[in-house]
Amino acid sequence: MTTTALLPLTSFTNWLAFGERGLSSEAIVTHLTGSAVSRWGHGDHPHDPADFRRCVVLLEAVPVAGLTFPTMRTVSPAWARLVDAWDEILAELTAEVPGFRDRDSGGSASAPRTYALMQRVLAAGTRCEPCDGTGKAEACPKCHGTGRRAGGRCRNEGCAAGHFYCRTCRGRGYTGGDR
Numbered sequence: 001m002t003t004t005a006l007l008p009l010t011s012f013t014n015w016l017a018f019g020e021r022g023l024s025s026e027a028i029v030t031h032l033t034g035s036a037v038s039r040w041g042h043g044d045h046p047h048d049p050a051d052f053r054r055c056v057v058l059l060e061a062v063p064v065a066g067l068t069f070p071t072m073r074t075v076s077p078a079w080a081r082l083v084d085a086w087d088e089i090l091a092e093l094t095a096e097v098p099g100f101r102d103r104d105s106g107g108s109a110s111a112p113r114t115y116a117l118m119q120r121v122l123a124a125g126t127r128c129e130p131c132d133g134t135g136k137a138e139a140c141p142k143c144h145g146t147g148r149r150a151g152g153r154c155r156n157e158g159c160a161a162g163h164f165y166c167r168t169c170r171g172r173g174y175t176g177g178d179r
């Protein structure tokens, strides 16, 4: 990884003290400042909505970082794909968890559609139309889509949290792609 120091570490003083740190938000700060702020390596991209959310909160807290953020494209192919789709992912997360910025409720909220979109983006796949990118087919008739039955998890064969997997994309929400 080539590191070009674009910003002084002081731009992130407040985030370093109080921010929500994860491998991917630390990767952004490391890349933009040239200072290794993570104890656990560097360059890791967001893997799920919780990672993505921490990055968004960081970029909004430090506006100058938002301006130079697109240079994350050079860190890895995965980062390049995520940066290119950043606005789309942010729109999906905003629609799915309107209060995602809230540290307590937003940080633990489930966002399966955003997760599916991120998996598609990371794989450079094509959105699966039959299931609208969700990976889900019809609701399970035994648990009526709830995924729960008789006080426990629904054990009907093929039921995945209340729905059957889309046959076109085998539950991935996208087709093609390289992983």
Ligand SMILES: [Zn+2]
Pocket (backbone or CB within 6 Å): 140, 141, 142, 143, 144, 145, 147, 148, 154, 155, 156, 159, 160, 161, 162, 163
């Ligand atoms: Zn079921």
Ligand SMILES: [Zn+2]
Pocket (backbone or CB within 6 Å): 128, 129, 130, 131, 132, 133, 134, 135, 136, 166, 167, 168, 169, 170, 171, 172, 173, 174
């Ligand atoms: Zn599908």
